[in-house]
Amino acid sequence: MPRIRVEVDGVTYEDDVEPRLLLVHYLRDRLGKVGTPIGCDTTNCGACTVLFDGMSVKSCSVLAVQADGRGITTVEGLGTDGTNHPMQRAFHEEHALQCGFCTPGMILASIDLLRENADPSEEEIREGLEGNLCRCTGYQNIVRAVRKAADEMRQPAQSEVAP
Structure with a gap:
């Protein structure tokens, strides 16, 4: 199984992941980032959009292994010191x-x-x-x-x- 190192909302995680695991499932199921909803699994709706090195991507169209060495921001990672973005x-x-x-x-x-x-x-x-x-x-x-x-x-x- 591939090992990835990814920064999500400012925290670095290292995990072994299945090569076919979608980023949306990694975020929700492994990291508990449930603010990223699963809408369609077909890239049609955009509900699962996250920032991938600052650029928006639909996380149902990205494999978790593609996030290796990258920075991901979810809606939960916005704002600072308890203040909303x-x-x-x-x-x-x-x-x-x-x-x-x-x-x-x-x-x-x-x-x-x-x-x-x-x-x-x-x-x-x-x-x-x-x-x-x-x-x-x-x-x-x-x-x-x-x-x-x-x-x-x-x-x-x-x-x-x-x-």
């Missing part, structure tokens, strides 16, 4: 969820979108998130949340502005 806050404040099943994947895909384009238009947000499906919201509040987080993330920290 700006994207998490924006999703909450803009009511960008209903059932919440797609929310972890939407949040992580949105963070990657803003990494590539810090000030996306509504159309660019919709296009950037087209691989993540929401069956409840109609997307309007999701788009609004991404815009709000983008605005906040572009602003310099208060400590940097104050003398």
